[in-house]
Amino acid sequence: MNARSKTTLLGAVAVTALTMTAGMGVAGAAQPGTAASGISICKDAGGKNCTTRQATTVWDLAVAVGSSWQDSISSIGNNSGYNICFYEHNNHQGRSFIVPNGQGVNDLSTIGFNDSVSSWKPC
Numbered sequence: 001m002n003a004r005s006k007t008t009l010l011g012a013v014a015v016t017a018l019t020m021t022a023g024m025g026v027a028g029a030a031q032p033g034t035a036a037s038g039i040s041i042c043k044d045a046g047g048k049n050c051t052t053r054q055a056t057t058v059w060d061l062a063v064a065v066g067s068s069w070q071d072s073i074s075s076i077g078n079n080s081g082y083n084i085c086f087y088e089h090n091n092h093q094g095r096s097f098i099v100p101n102g103q104g105v106n107d108l109s110t111i112g113f114n115d116s117v118s119s120w121k122p123c
């Protein structure tokens with residue numbers, strides 16, 4: 001291997017590492033839809049103060065995740081592998097909206113659902 005090809009190889013590795021770092025930064029902060037595998041629910045808008053669950057059916061958010069999560073979600077990311085429907089009340093009642101797999105809602109107040117989600121299911 002000559003000096004020139006060594007430089008090229010190192011350059012390629014550096015670019016790959018940089019791309020991964022940039023992608024992870026976007027995922028955590030501004031775009032909940034690209035967050036970690038599963039359903040990320042966040043108490044604050046912009047993908048902040050989150051926890052993640054796999055694509056299970058949740059009948060009652062207070063029971064399945066914790067009482068502090070009931071009527072508190074302000075942003076959502078969905079990388080669960082399924083489209084997920086979220087509901088205003090327990091047992092999949094009341095108003096609802098769908099978050100397709102691979103997408104998210106950065107601020108639920110923009111769709112009239114801030115601090116009001118109480119259950120979800122794949123749909």
Ligand SMILES: [Ca+2]
Nearest residue numbers: 043072073074
């Ligand atoms: Ca909130």
